[in-house]
Amino acid sequence: MKKILILLIIILSNSNLAIASNTNIKFDVDILMNCKFERVIINNSEYNYETLLPDQIKRKDLKNLRFISKKPDSLKVKNLSKFINKTDLDLKIVNKDIILIRALDKKKKYSESAVFTKKTGEFIHEITRNIDAQEKEKEKDIAFYKCTTINDNI
Secondary structure, eight states, rough: HHHHHHHHHHHHTSSSSOSSEEEOSSSOEEEEEEEEEEEEEEEEESSSEEEEETSSSOOOOEEEEEEEEETTTTTESSSSSSHHHHHHOEEEEEEESSSEEEEEEESSEEEEEEEEEEEEEEEEEEEEOOSOOOGGGGGGEEEEEEEEEEEEEE
16 A cells, blocks of 8 residues: 555656646545654655665654645645645545645645545655656655544544
């Protein structure tokens, strides 16, 4: 399952998405959770898709991460990153099992994607820098978290 989600995030970060065709909100959701950092996969000039664990890299847990959706097309994400907090989402999918988001900067050189699997509590947050660069110059940061739901109103 994790490999499929990673592949999905990588595909999303390398594709051009149109806003209108990438919204599929099937449920009104208000989920509040805390997520503990488990590991990160990094690709940059120092690391070549290497996995680092909490004792190898300092990362903060995600506190009060919140997803709020309203059918048919509204989804807000709070407390994930400053970029996500202030950017319109290009991709918004909410169903009974998964929440999937993606946001691009205006120059399409930076993106953030995230997948939350409600059943397992797994949360994956992917950041891509230098999207339009050659493959060896792109930077990826794929962080994995395990989330505990504080409040779930579906």
